[in-house]
Amino acid sequence: MSLTLYVDAARWRKHQDEVRDTFPGLVPVMKGNGYGFTNPRLAEEATRMCVDTVAVGTTYEAALVKDHFDGKVLVLTPYLRGEEAVPLPDRTIRTVSSVQAARDLVGCRIVVACMTTMKRDGVTEEELVKLRTGMDDVRLEGFSLHLPLDHPDGYDPVVEVVGWVERLRAARLPVRTMYVSHLTAAELGVLRERYPDTEFRPRIGTDLWLGDHDALASRGTVLDVVRIARGERFGYRQRKAPSDGHLVVVSGGTAQGVGLEAPKTVRGVMPRAKGVARAGLATVNRSLSPFTWAGKQRWFAEPPHMQVSLLFLANDVAPPKPGDELEAALRHTTTHFDRIAIR
Known part of the structure; x- marks a missing residue:
C-alpha cells in the first residue's frame, strides 16, 4: 500500500487556468520534486495550459522535462564555468549571473539575472557596461529579477523592478523582456502601464500548483x-x-x-x-x-x-x-x- 496524493483534477486545473489568466505571460516553475507531483507531470500540465515557456531548477531537470514539453525551458540555476555538460535542445534558455558566463555561452539563449535585494546571484549595476560588450555572440532572451517574499522596512518590489529597468536602459541594454518572481497581479499591472514596451513574465510555482489546498x-x-x-x-x-x-x-x-x-x-x-x-x-x-x-x-x-x-x-x-x-x-x-x- 502507499502514501498517496489525491488530486481533484477539475478543481486543480481550474485553479491553474485562473492563475494563467490572471498573470499574462505566465512561466510555470517546476523544480525539485515537482511540488509533490513530479516535474514531468507538471510539464504535461503546462502543455495543457498552452504556455510557451516553463522554468526548471537545474540542467538535469531540464533534461527530464524536455521530453514532456515542446516549448522553451528556462534553467533558473545560473551557468557555472566548468559545470558538467548536459545535452539539451536549442530551445533551452540558460540563466547567467556574470559577464564572463554570458561570454562563455556563445550561440546560446540566455537570460541575465540581476542582483536584487535577495543577494543570491546576478550582475551588479557596475557590470552593466561590460555586459553590453559581451552580448554579441549570444541570443539574449531577457533579464530576470528574483525578488524576496517578505517586505520589511517599507520595501516595495515595484520600486526595485523600476530601478533595474532604468539601470538597464541607462546602460543601453535592450529591456524587451523581464522575468520576475513574487509580484502580485496588481504590481505587474503597474509595471506594464509604466513600461508598455517591456514584457513582464511572472515565474510562478507554489501558488500555481498548490494554491487551491482543497x-x-x-x-x-x-x-x-x-x-x-x-x-x-x-x-x-x-x-x-x-x-x-x-x-x-x-x-x-x-x-x-x-x-x-x-x-x-x-x-x-x-x-x-x-x-x-x-x-x-x-x-x-x-x-x-x-x-x-x-x-x-x-x-x-x-x-x-x-x-x-x-x-x-x-x-x-x-x-x-x-x-x-x-x-x-x-x-x-x-x-x-x-x-x-x-x-
Whole structure:
C-alpha cells in the first residue's frame, strides 16, 4: 500500500487556468520534486495550459522535462564555468549571473539575472557596461529579477523592478523582456502601464500548483495495527509503551519525506512559544506525526522508519483497520508520494 496524493483534477486545473489568466505571460516553475507531483507531470500540465515557456531548477531537470514539453525551458540555476555538460535542445534558455558566463555561452539563449535585494546571484549595476560588450555572440532572451517574499522596512518590489529597468536602459541594454518572481497581479499591472514596451513574465510555482489546498489531499495507508501493553517494548529502539494501546503502522517514512522538516522563520511570541514547547517535547521523545485519526493529529511512537511510520494510540481511541487511510499534513516540496491519483 502507499502514501498517496489525491488530486481533484477539475478543481486543480481550474485553479491553474485562473492563475494563467490572471498573470499574462505566465512561466510555470517546476523544480525539485515537482511540488509533490513530479516535474514531468507538471510539464504535461503546462502543455495543457498552452504556455510557451516553463522554468526548471537545474540542467538535469531540464533534461527530464524536455521530453514532456515542446516549448522553451528556462534553467533558473545560473551557468557555472566548468559545470558538467548536459545535452539539451536549442530551445533551452540558460540563466547567467556574470559577464564572463554570458561570454562563455556563445550561440546560446540566455537570460541575465540581476542582483536584487535577495543577494543570491546576478550582475551588479557596475557590470552593466561590460555586459553590453559581451552580448554579441549570444541570443539574449531577457533579464530576470528574483525578488524576496517578505517586505520589511517599507520595501516595495515595484520600486526595485523600476530601478533595474532604468539601470538597464541607462546602460543601453535592450529591456524587451523581464522575468520576475513574487509580484502580485496588481504590481505587474503597474509595471506594464509604466513600461508598455517591456514584457513582464511572472515565474510562478507554489501558488500555481498548490494554491487551491482543497483540491489536494495526502493520505497514508494503514498497513497493520498491533495491540501493545503498558511497559511492553517495541520498535528499533525498544522503547516501552507508555500505556495500553495500539501501534499503528502507516505507509510513509523518511524516504517519502515524512518527519523531515526545513528550518522556518519564526516571528512573534506565540509561534516562538510553540516552537520551544515542541523542542521540549522532542527531548522526551514526544513528536507529533503528520497523520490524523479520529479528528486528532497523532503522536509518533518512535521516529519514522524509511518507508513506514509507527504511531501510538492509547486505549481510549478506537484504532483504524489495515487498509484504512489516514489524512496527512505534509509539505509538498519535500514529499515524494508513492502514488498520485488525479481524478
